[in-house]
Amino acid sequence: xxxxSEGIIFRQTRATGGRRMILLFTKKYGKISAxxxxxxxxxxxxxxxxxxFTYGSxxxxxxxxxxxxxxxxxxxxxxxxxxxxxxxxxASYVLELTEKLVPEELPQPAVFDLLIQFLGELEQxxxxxxxxxxxxxxxxxxxxxxxxxxxxxxxxxSTEDLDYFGIREGGMLCGNxxxxxxxxxxxxxxxxxxxxxxxxxxxxxxxxxxxxxxxxLDDDVAGRLKVIIRDYMSYHLDVGNLKSExxxxxxx
Numbered sequence: 001x002x003x004x005s006e007g008i009i010f011r012q013t014r015a016t017g018g019r020r021m022i023l024l025f026t027k028k029y030g031k032i033s034a035x036x037x038x039x040x041x042x043x044x045x046x047x048x049x050x051x052x053f054t055y056g057s058x059x060x061x062x063x064x065x066x067x068x069x070x071x072x073x074x075x076x077x078x079x080x081x082x083x084x085x086x087x088x089x090x091a092s093y094v095l096e097l098t099e100k101l102v103p104e105e106l107p108q109p110a111v112f113d114l115l116i117q118f119l120g121e122l123e124q125x126x127x128x129x130x131x132x133x134x135x136x137x138x139x140x141x142x143x144x145x146x147x148x149x150x151x152x153x154x155x156x157x158s159t160e161d162l163d164y165f166g167i168r169e170g171g172m173l174c175g176n177x178x179x180x181x182x183x184x185x186x187x188x189x190x191x192x193x194x195x196x197x198x199x200x201x202x203x204x205x206x207x208x209x210x211x212x213x214x215x216x217l218d219d220d221v222a223g224r225l226k227v228i229i230r231d232y233m234s235y236h237l238d239v240g241n242l243k244s245e246x247x248x249x250x251x252x
Contacts, residue, residue: 034067128216
C-alpha cells in the first residue's frame with residue numbers, strides 16, 4: 001500500500017548498500033522511519049526534498065513490517081536557514097525537540113503546521129532568533145496539552161500574590177504556598193516571576209508566529225524564560241539532553 005503526505009525530514013542515517021534510514025515527520029501519518037535508496041546528491045527537486053529544512057511531498061510504500069520512501073518532491077526549501085549558522089542551530093534544535101516529543105505513527109497535524117510556520121518565519125527573521133524559538137516551544141506545549149496554569153495558584157487555587165512559577169506544580173504559585181514549600185525543603189524548582197511571565201506566555205500562545213516578525217524579548221527576559229521553559233519541558237515531557245541544546249545554552 002502506498003501512503004502520500006506532506007512532510008519534513010527530521011534526520012537520516014546511512015545504512016548498507018547505499019541505502020539510508022530516514023526519519024520523516026508527515027502531516028497525515030505522523031513520525032515514520034523509512035528506508036530509501038534515492039540519491040540526495042543531485043540537483044533535482046527529489047534530492048532537495050531529502051535535505052534538512054525542506055518541506056516536501058512524499059510517497060511511502062507500507063509493507064507488513066516496514067516503510068520505504070519511494071518518491072519525494074520539494075514544496076518549499078527553506079534554504080536561507082542553511083546559509084546562516086545561527087538560524088541553522090536554532091532550526092536544528094527545534095527539529096530535534098519536535099522529534100523527541102511527537103510519537104511514532106500518530107498524526108500531529110497542528111504540530112506539523114506549527115513547525116512549517118516556524119521554519120518560514122525563522123528564514124525571514126534577521127535577529128533575536130531565540131524569541132521565535134521560545135514562542136514555538138510555548139505553542140507546542142499548548143498543542144500537546146501541557147500548557148502551564150497561569151490564572152490561579154497551581155497548588156491551592158488562590159488568585160492572589162501569584163509571583164512564583166512552580167515547575168513540579170505545573171504553573172503559578174502564590175506566596176503562601178511557596179513559603180510552605182520552602183519550609184518543607186521543596187523549593188528547588190520554583191522561580192520568581194517578576195519579569196511579566198504571565199503576560200509573555202499569554203501573548204505568545206494567543207498570537208500566530210507571523211506576529212513575531214518585529215518582536216524581540218530583552219536578552220535578560222529571554223534568558224529567564226528559557227530556563228523556566230526548558231526545566232518545565234524536561235520535568236513534564238521527559239525531554240532529556242538534546243545535542244543541539246548545548247549550543248543554544250551559550251546563545252541565550
